[in-house]
Amino acid sequence: MIAILLCADLETPGAGIDLAAVATWLEGTIPQARVQVVPDLCGHPGRIAPSLAQRAPERVVLGLCTRPRARADLQRAMRRAGLDPLLVETVDLGACAARAHPRAHATARARALLAGAAARACTAQPTRPEQARPVARVPLSRRALLHLAWLDYESVPVVAADRCRAGRGCALCADACPRAALRVVDGTVELDRQTCTACGLCVTACPSGAVELPGAMPAQIEAQLAALLEAAGSELGPPVIVFTCRHSPGDLGTRRGETHPPGWLPVEVPCVAMVPPAWLLGTLALGAAGVVVLPAAAGCPDGTAAQVAARVDYCRAVLRRLGEPPERVTALPAGNRPARRTGVSAAPGLAAAAGPRPSEGFLAPGSWARLFLHLASVSDPTAAWHIAHPHSPFGVVDVGPGCTLCGSCVRACPTDALTLAHDAAGVAVVFAPALCVGCGRCVSACPEAGMLRLERVTDLARLRAGPATLAHSPHRRCAHCGAAFAAEAMVGRIAALLADVATADVVTRYCPDCRAVAGGRLSGGGPGVRGGIPLAALEG
């Protein structure tokens, strides 16, 4: 059961919200939802526990008049109600609805925003103790320390060791971190909890989904987007999803008297730079008319604006290929928000044209190819475009002639995009374009300079075609026992390197088990038996 508590004062600010209508709609639409309007909830977080006492909900959404200032009080109240505060979703319905729009629109927006928040809360996984970190939002003093009323906690990421590929040389999360809070030590990712700002860039950079940040997981964002767009319908005009930074949430251009269109629906993320192109385009696939990236009003303290702009640029290149207006994905500059002048296209959602939405889970790393193929199927099922762009979420690896199939690239690949396939005929390097994130670890690992080529490109034909063999070589079989012991290509390379070495013939003709015997003879051991195998047998 999910409890949705609404502050009764939302009826009054600005034009107000018809809370009864919102409650009726939510309970009718979300079977597990129970809505309660609580008098002065914003001013008295202590009323949360009594409100939930008889219900024992698994998740809670709070619809408040303003963003909670006394977060510590709110968190204490949630704990008293038996809930993990890091799993509670709060919606600033005052700024996002009641104070910004006429009553009918405000009510419809409140409905949609709460439905989205409920979906996000329901898909949250339980947190672990190490995912909570205290935040000092007041100047630390000894007296402050001695009463904990100010103490509130925020989420920090943890790395799931069972899914992490750092042991294979992957360091994509560390590379993505703007504060260098993550580092790989002896094949394990270590997080400096004091330096980390919980921006979430590591979450979307990890190709195996090993970085977990409560509240910002792909499954949660996807559920929220789907519910939000479904609830918004067409009543508010063309729905536009606005990814907002947590540092200035709800700020959709209300400064200097400007307002945002009622169809602009905010989705708060820890940092807008964590939003990968797949999320931007996936939002369109879910039915949004447009997507806006709205950085913090004061600008990103980590200087990620260029990264956001480059991702939007990539998305626009994709939209052009799809025959869609590129303005459907837009990044607004920091500072004032002239929302009505951004020119975000109000074209119908791609999903509306295509019929069904892509199946669930397409925002998770590793599933992005499915999204791109879905998007392409809307415009032209046979399209075969490719886009070379430094922010392409995919890479394409090619192998030049002379690959020895040593497997170094395979061992270095953090996503298993490169694999070695063995069969009776030989061994092959197989490349799965849908899994490649273009990290370049394979190129670094290849011992043959210039053998591997990597291009950051979204190649639709290759994504559609699936895994392909990049290099193949038959097995070299042992001249004595007949066992396959290496690829012909590898043996050929070794033979070339050992051209002047006397034992080269032994190395290239015999498997390791039989090689010792032949080696003994060649090193002057003379006729006899070693390792149980008569040397004479090797001659045959």
Added chain:
Amino acid sequence: MGAAGTGTLAVLRETLYRLLAVLLLYPTPARLRTATVLADALAVHDDALAALPCYLQWRRVRTAIETGPHTVLEDEFARLFLVPPRTPPCETAYSVAEPQWVLADLTGEYAAAGAALAAEVGEPPDAATVELEFMAYLCGREREAWGHHAADAAAVLAREHRFLQRHLVRWMPAFAHDVACAAPKSFYAQLADMAGAFVLCDRDLVDLARTCLRRTAAVPLRA
């Protein structure tokens, strides 16, 4: 918490550590009575406890202490910690370092803080109950130091930080995980869960306190 006054945080932490330590001993009636007294003392500070992320775990443990029945605990304790295959509540079972090194380091830590393991305790230096009791001892010293000289408090906090980081934080969460796997619904699973969560939480609190001391003037606060 504010009403409780200066030094309450150290008192709170000391009591929590003492409660955890006594509950991780074999559950005799006398020990359980002590635990009840400590739990009642903590209940006074419920508002402060609610500020900590381990509050939910604390509530579950408190409910279990209040409701009993305590006779079940003897069986649970024996099954989990005494009879093989067991989940021993001691650091060397979880540490990757050599046991001798761990024991020597612990003994050194205790001695450096002016403490020693009494012979009649009958527990090894790496037992959870001993390590938790040692933290309670440090918190007690910190509480006294707050009223006198900030430098003393800083020194004790540094020792607490070091001990948590080198010992309890490293293994208590893993111990909690193992107990939860062995007996998910048992009292000791809840207790270990709370201990694991609390040592992580306390590490952060100690960090905050140290940061605070570094930033503020060394003016003593009255207890």
